[in-house]
Amino acid sequence: MVGAVLLALLVVALATLAIRRKRSERTHLAQLRDREERLKLALWATGERYWDYDVATGKLHRLLLDAPGRMAEDAVAVSAVVHPDDHAATLERLDAYLSGETSTFLAELRVADGNGGWIWMRARGRIVAKGPDGRARRIAGTALNITATRAAERERQIASEVLRSMNEAVSVLDRNFDFISVNAAFSRMTGYQESEIVGRNGSVLDSLQHDSAFYQHIREQISRSGRWSGEIWQRRKDGEEFLCSIESSTVHDRNGELVLHVAVLNDITQQKRAEQELRYLANFDTLTNLPNRSLLSDRLSRAIVRAHREDNRIAVLFLDLDRFKDINDSLGHAAGDRILRAAAARLQQTVGLHHTVARLGGDEFTVVLENLESPEDADKVAREIIMAFEAPLLLDDRREIAISPSIGISLYPDHAQVPTELLKQADTAMYQAKAAGRRTFMRYDDAMDLVVRQRATISGALRKVLDRGELHLVYQPRLALDSSRITGVEALLRWSSDEHGEIAPTDFIPMAEESGLILEIGEWVLREACLTLHRWHQHGLGQLSMAVNVSVLQLLRGDFPEVVARVLQDIGLPPSALELELTESVLMANAEHTAVKLQAFRTLGVSLAIDDFGTGYSSLAYLKRLPITTIKIDKAFIGDLTHDPEDAAITSTVITMAHSLGLNVVAEGVETEAQMRFLASHRCDEIQGFWLSQPLDAHACLAFIRHWTPDRLPAPLPAAPLATPAVP
Ligand SMILES: Nc1nc2c(ncn2[C@@H]2O[C@@H]3COP(=O)(O)O[C@H]4[C@@H](O)[C@H](n5cnc6c(=O)[nH]c(N)nc65)O[C@@H]4COP(=O)(O)O[C@H]3[C@H]2O)c(=O)[nH]1
Secondary structure, rough: OHHHHHHHHHHHHHHHHOOOOOOHHHHHHHHHHHHHHHHHHHHHHHHHHEEEEOOOEEEEEEEEEOOOEEEEEEEEEEHHHHHHHHHHHHHHHHHHHOOOOOOOEEEEEEOOOOOEEEEEEEEEEEEEOOOOOOOEEEEEEEEOOOOOHHHHHHHHHHHHHHHOOOOOOEEEOOOOOOEEEOOHHHHHHOOOOOOHHOOOHHHHOOOOOOOOHHHHHHHHHHHHEEEEEEEEEEEEOOEEEEEEEEEEEEEEEOOOOOEEEEEEEEHHHHHHHHHHHHHHHHEOOOOOOOOOOHHHHHHHHHHHHHHHOOEEEEEEEEEEEOOHHHHHHHHHHHHHHHHHHHHHHHHHHHOOOOEEEEEEEOEEEEEEEEEEHHHHHHHHHHHHHHHHHOOOOOOOOOOOOOOOOOEEEEEEEOOOOOHHHHHHHHHHHHHHHOOOOOOOOEOOOOOOHHHHHHHHHHHHHHHOOOOOEEOOOOEEEEEEOOOEEEEEEEEEEEEOOOOEEOHHHHHHHHHHHHHHHHHOOOOOHHHHHEEEEHHHOOOOOOOEEEEEOOOHHHHOOHHHHHHHHHHHHOOOOOOHHHHEEEHHHHHHHHHHHHHHHHHHHHHHOOOOEEEEEEEOOOOOOOOOOOOOOOEEEEEHHHOOOOHHHHHHHHHHHHHHHHHHHOOOOEEEOOOHHHHHHHHHHHHOOOEOOOOOOOOOHHHHEEEEEHHHHHHHHOOOOOOOOOOOOOOO
């Protein structure tokens, strides 16, 4: 019985034990499964894959987890899944681990993705089983797909390389505008190395060109709108300021939080300067800094629009400097430039800064006057300009030059409605002002167009004048007051045109000068005059001399002395019989330069006279430096000699001073006996003028000289009073 009880107890105990073991095994198994599930979940969560490598067979067991509950397993040969290019490197890593060089097996390699492509994996593993010989039998571990990370890293590397090599300066700033990083171009541009500027605020570049509120405003705008572009002044490390074009954009994180500002900077100081310079060159005259033709047209157009709207009047003043070409040719271009600069300043000063003064080129200037109440307002300004030019212009600290303007005026809306027409008409009026004796102004009127057209036709006809033989010379005798003898004649050019009739030399000579034809014409005059004189000498009038007018262009010709010498030699005339007449303004403009040339004539034996003396601004003392022999007092002084005490005083002073310099004095334009008497009493050497004779053709002149008898002069000559109130 006891035995049976014991047996029963034993059975129960064994059964209990078996049940407990079973329970424990079940619990253990459940725990294992649970752990495995957790492990799988962890592997899935990290994206890692499990692998187990059999060193002996080269087989790789892989556990592939696509989702927490889905699992696949495979076993493949390593060589079949690892990219051939990564075999060697992976084995090297493995050897390093197995030899104890590294504590873990770690390799990055490409693995077939099963769809014909490759993915980058980072594999980590350790030995999990060893053989009896202690060698590794299995290595197991995890592998992570790093394809995306590697691509991102590569992209980052490329981006930073691009940034580094960019010409544009790039800076990255945090939300407070503190620098986080900058590229090399930024350092080159600002002078700040990355290490110096990182951590500092963007305001370190603020310049003094704008106030701090301006920069603050821009930063607020960048933060607010996320983008900003514009041009601002910045300051380099050395303090130099530069104009910078900036493109700034903001980078946000996934939550839309502002993280970074990226600014691309370009130094555009030079570019801006070049642009400004181009704009300046396109609109301004570099010599005088006045607006040029293009800007003038622009301003004039705007002024016309304004005047139209406000029912106002505009005047265009076209201004040309008298005889500037002669001065420029003889004094040289550098002096010419200085004159133009001084004239521009004088002009601007006279009309004031609120009116447009422009230079159209050469010695042509234009003034635009707006808001005129009447046409007379324009005349008033023109008069003021002429007055302002009465004072000589300063050439340099030693030299002064007197130059006068001629001004033409056109009016909007009276004369024209568009800029080109207004300018053309003012130009036409200016030509008329010149023709009217220069140093004056004229308002445009329709009749002027006719004159301009005639001028153009005459200018065309002038080209054929020599071929057609339309030129001839007349001769005006000169009388010596002490001996009452005819000393010589002045050759004066005449043009009798078949088409246009008689044309005055004062009209066509300036045209011939403009076109250069005067050189050819001048040489013809010289030869013709010398031939006439030679004939007269052969008629027994060997004491007669010939005065020939010379234009500045002829004088400037390098070989003019040779031309004169050749003509004299060809004809067989003694040089002492020839006198060349040069106008005062031409000589004065370039006294020193022409002195050399004049000396060549003196060496030749030819006499030199200064024509129109008194109309320019020369002084006798200045003349002393020139090798001249005669001065001819201009008829402007002689005409009023007996009415105007001032002219009388000037004339007598000129005679006295000229004598003191050893110069012969000829008075031109003597029309009355009273004038002749006055001149004789003041010891003027010679006279010329209608009182003695009009200019005559060669034949008539010869007859006049032959028949001249001194008894035409009342002898003895009584002295005339200096200031004569009136002469009957
Ligand atoms: N009111 C008045 N006038 C008088 C009197 N006596 C003479 N005249 C004029 O005064 C001018 C004198 O010549 P000019 O001063 O050399 O002035 C000349 C000269 O500068 C220039 N000219 C004339 N012929 C030539 C030439 O062959 N070559 C050059 N380059 N210029 C010339 O043309 C200018 C004008 O010549 P013309 O018309 O012939 O005018 C001449 C003459 O006819 C008078 O008593 N009263």
